Amino acid sequence: MNAPDAYRPLLPQVAQRHVPDSLIEQLQAHFGARCSTGLAVREQHGRDESSFDVPPPAAVVFVQSTEEVAEVVRLAAAHAVPIIPFGVGSSLEGHLLAVQGGISIDMNGMNRVLAVNPEDLTVTVQPGVTRKQLNDEIRATGLFFPIDPGAVASIGGMTATRASGTNAVRYGTMRENVLALEVVTAAGEVIRTGTRARKSSAGYDLTRLFVGSEGTLGVITAITLRIYPLPEAISAAICSFPSIEAAVRTTIQIIQMGVPIARVELIDRHSVRAVNRHSGLALREEPLLLMEFHGSPAGVEEQAQTVQQIARDFDGRDFEWALTPEERTRLWTARHNAYFAGVQSRPGCRVITTDVCVPISRLADCLLESVDEAEASGIPYFLVGHVGDGNFHFGYLIDPASSTERETAEALNHRLVERALRLDGTCTGEHGVGLHKMDFLESEAGEGAVAVMRTLKRALDPLNIMNPGKVFRL
Numbered sequence: 001m002n003a004p005d006a007y008r009p010l011l012p013q014v015a016q017r018h019v020p021d022s023l024i025e026q027l028q029a030h031f032g033a034r035c036s037t038g039l040a041v042r043e044q045h046g047r048d049e050s051s052f053d054v055p056p057p058a059a060v061v062f063v064q065s066t067e068e069v070a071e072v073v074r075l076a077a078a079h080a081v082p083i084i085p086f087g088v089g090s091s092l093e094g095h096l097l098a099v100q101g102g103i104s105i106d107m108n109g110m111n112r113v114l115a116v117n118p119e120d121l122t123v124t125v126q127p128g129v130t131r132k133q134l135n136d137e138i139r140a141t142g143l144f145f146p147i148d149p150g151a152v153a154s155i156g157g158m159t160a161t162r163a164s165g166t167n168a169v170r171y172g173t174m175r176e177n178v179l180a181l182e183v184v185t186a187a188g189e190v191i192r193t194g195t196r197a198r199k200s201s202a203g204y205d206l207t208r209l210f211v212g213s214e215g216t217l218g219v220i221t222a223i224t225l226r227i228y229p230l231p232e233a234i235s236a237a238i239c240s241f242p243s244i245e246a247a248v249r250t251t252i253q254i255i256q257m258g259v260p261i262a263r264v265e266l267i268d269r270h271s272v273r274a275v276n277r278h279s280g281l282a283l284r285e286e287p288l289l290l291m292e293f294h295g296s297p298a299g300v301e302e303q304a305q306t307v308q309q310i311a312r313d314f315d316g317r318d319f320e321w322a323l324t325p326e327e328r329t330r331l332w333t334a335r336h337n338a339y340f341a342g343v344q345s346r347p348g349c350r351v352i353t354t355d356v357c358v359p360i361s362r363l364a365d366c367l368l369e370s371v372d373e374a375e376a377s378g379i380p381y382f383l384v385g386h387v388g389d390g391n392f393h394f395g396y397l398i399d400p401a402s403s404t405e406r407e408t409a410e411a412l413n414h415r416l417v418e419r420a421l422r423l424d425g426t427c428t429g430e431h432g433v434g435l436h437k438m439d440f441l442e443s444e445a446g447e448g449a450v451a452v453m454r455t456l457k458r459a460l461d462p463l464n465i466m467n468p469g470k471v472f473r474l
Contacts, residue, residue, distance in 0.1 A: 016101035019058035023079045027061055027103070030071060034062040045086050045104040049339075050094040051350040051400070052435060057084060057098040064109040066182060066190055066221040073219065073465075074188030076103055080463045085215045087127070087157030092353045093434025095161065095214055099469035105219065107156050113137050114222065122179060122196050124224045127156020143227045146171040149430065150336040156220050161432040162212030166335070169255070169388030170262040170294065171228065173430070178211050182222035186461040196224055209456070214432055215467035217460050231262075231294035235304060236322040236331055239291070239311045240284040244268060244371055244383075246314040247287045248364045251387045253310045255360050259303055263292040264388035268371070270345075271338045271382040278341035279334040284318055289387075290335055292328070335384070339395065342382035346397040349380075352409040354436075356420035357391040357429030366423050367392055370416045377408055391429035418443075433471045441472060 027035040036042070037059045046056025058081075063069050076083050082102025089096060098104065111128035118141045125134060130152050134145050149158060149165035157163070159181070164173035171177070180194030193206035210217055241247040244266070251264055266289060267275070273285050291307060293300045308319055322328045334341075343351055358366045367385070374381045374394065385392030394416065396409035417427045417440045427433075427440035442450050450472050457464070457474065464474055 016055060016098075017080070017082060019081050019101055019103070020079055023075060023081055023103075024059055026075050027059060027072065030075075031061055031068070034064075036060045036062075042104070045084075045089070045096070045106065046098055048089050048091045048094065048096045049351075049353075050092055050097070050434070050436065051352055051398075052094045052097055054094075054097040054099055055101070057102055057104040060086070060104045060106055062106045062109050066110075066184065069105060069107075069110075069184045069219050069221055070188045070190055072103065072105055073184050073186065077186060077188060077463060077465055080465060082465050082468050083219065084467050085127075085156070085160070085219050087154035087160075088130070088152060090151035090153050091157065091161060091434065092431045093428075093436040095432060095434040095467070095470060097435065099435065102465070102468075107154065110156075110221065116141060117196065118143055120196060121227050121229075122224055123227050124180075124196075124222060125155050126222055127154060127159070127220050129155050131155065131158065138227060139230075142230050144230050145177075145225060145227050147174055147177060150339070155223055155225070159211055159220055159223050160213065160215050162430070164386070164389075164391070164430045166263045166265055166332075166386055168386060168391070168430075169264060170260060175208065175211055177226045178207060178223060179226060180224035181207050181210055181220055183210055183218040183220055185218045186463065186466050190221070191218075194224065212432070214434065214470050216457060216471055217466060219466070231300075233297040233300040234262075234292065234294055234328065235300050236290070236292045236328045237304065237307075237319060238283065238288050238322075238331065239308075239316040239319045240286045240288045241311075241317070242286065242315050244287045245364060245368055246316070247289050248367055248387060250289065250311050250314045250316060252360055252363060253313075254307055255388060257306070257310070259306055260295070260299075261291060261303060261307065261388060262294040263290070264386075265290040265335055266383070266385040266387045266392065267335065267338060268383035270380075271342060271384055274341035274345040274382060275334045275338055278337055278344060281330075281334055289316075290331060292332075338382065338384050342395050342397065345382070346380050348400070349397040350400045352396040352398055352406070352413060353393065353431070354396075354413045354416060355391060355393040355429050355431045356417055356425055356427060357389065358420050358423045358425030360390045362423040362425065363387060363390050363392075366416075366419050366425065369419060370394065370412075373412055373415060377412055379405060379408055379412070386429070389429075390425070393431075435470060438470075438472055
C-alpha cells in the first residue's frame with residue numbers, strides 16, 4: 001500500500017529558537033532547584049504518548065502558583081522564547097513537544113481543589129489536579145465529575161485538549177462542563193473568563209475559546225467545572241457479538257431509541273485478546289460492547305432490559321452483568337488499559353494513534369470500511385471506540401525502524417480521516433490536533449476558518465510563544 005499523494009512529512013521543518021543563557025539564569029535565580037536543565041528531566045518533559053521524536057525543551061520550571069506561571073511567561077516573552085505547558089504527558093498527538101524549543105512549565109505542583117460548592121454543583125480546581133484526585137476529594141459530598149478520558153489525565157490538560165471519553169454520551173465533553181477559567185496570557189497577564197453561573201450572555205465566550213486551544217493561546221491556571229450527583233444505581237454489562245457490524249448496529253439502535261445509556265464502548269477482537277493477556281481476563285475474543293447504566297434502580301433496570309433485547313436482535317451473546325463496584329472497576333480498568341495492552345502485544349513497537357467522530361447514523365459506514373482497510377494492510381492494529389457518540393480510535397502498531405510500515409499506517413490514517421470528513425464528521429473527536437492533524441484541520445474547517453484562527457492567535461500571542469507549531473502553521 002502506497003501513501004497517498006497528499007501524504008506529507010509529519011513534523012514541520014521549523015528551526016529551534018535560541019534560548020539565551022541569560023533567561024535560564026533568570027529562571028534559576030527566581031525558582032532555584034525548581035528550574036531544571038538536567039537532560040533526564042528535559043527528556044521526560046519532551047515526549048508524550050505520540051510516536052514523534054523531537055529535541056527536548058531547554059529547561060523545565062516546576063510552578064506552584066498562578067503568579068509563578070505569570071512570571072515565567074513574562075521572562076520568556078521578554079526573549080521571545082516558547083512556553084509549553086506540561087500536565088501528565090498522556091496526550092497522543094504531539095501536544096507537549098518542543099518543536100521550536102523553549103521552556104516547559106510543569107503544572108503538577110498546582111494540584112489543589114480550590115473550592116467545592118455542592119449546592120451549585122460546581123467545583124474550582126488548579127490545573128494539576130487529576131480527574132481521579134478530584135473524584136476522591138468530592139466523593140463525600142455525593143457528587144462526581146464524569147469526564148473520563150481513560151488516562152490519569154490532569155484537569156488542565158483535559159481542558160486544553162477539550163477531552164471527553166467514555167461518559168460523553170450522557171454527560172458531554174469538557175466543552176459542556178467547563179464554566180470558567182483563569183488564564184495567563186502571552187503577555188503574562190492574568191485574566192478570568194466566565195462565572196459559576198450556569199449561563200451568561202455577557203460579551204464574547206472567552207471560556208470556549210480557551211477550552212480546546214491546546215496551550216496555543218494562554219496557560220490555564222484554574223478551572224471551574226460542573227459536577228453531578230452520584231447515580232442512585234449503577235450497573236455495567238458486557239455483550240459479545242459475531243461481528244463489529246452487529247455491535248455497531250446495536251449501538252446505533254440504542255442511541256436512536258433514546259436509551260439514556262451512560263457509557264457504551266466498542267472493543268474489537270484484537271483489543272479483547274490483548275486485554276485478556278494484559279489484565280488476566282477471560283473475555284470471549286470477539287467484538288464486544290461494554291456498557292454502563294446510571295439512574296434510579298427502576299430506571300437502570302428498564303434501560304438494561306431494553307438494551308438486552310436490542311442486543312439479542314443483532315445476535316449479541318454472553319450478556320454478563322457487573323453489579324458490584326469491584327466488578328465494574330475490573331471491567332473499566334481493563335478497558336482503560338486497552339491502549340497499553342495493545343502496545344505490549346507487539347514488543348518494541350510504536351503506535352500511530354488516530355481518532356475520528358461521525359454522526360451516529362454514519363458510524364457503521366465509516367467504521368466498517370476502515371476496519372476492512374486495516375485488515376488488508378497487514379499492519380497489526382487495535383480498535384476501541386466511544387461509539388455511543390460516534391467516536392472511535394485506531395492504534396496502528398508499527399516497527400519504528402520501518403519507514404514502510406509508518407507510511408502504510410499514515411496512509412490508513414489519511415484515508416480514515418478523509419472518510420470521516422466525507423460523512424460530515426471530524427478529524428478528531430477528542431485527541432486534538434496537535435502536530436499530527438494540522439493538515440486535516442484545514443480540510444475540515446476550510447481555509448477561511450483557519451485564517452480566522454490564525455488571526456486570533458496573532459492577536460493574543462503576537463510573538464508566537466504559546467506552544468508554537470501546534471494546531472496550524474503560521
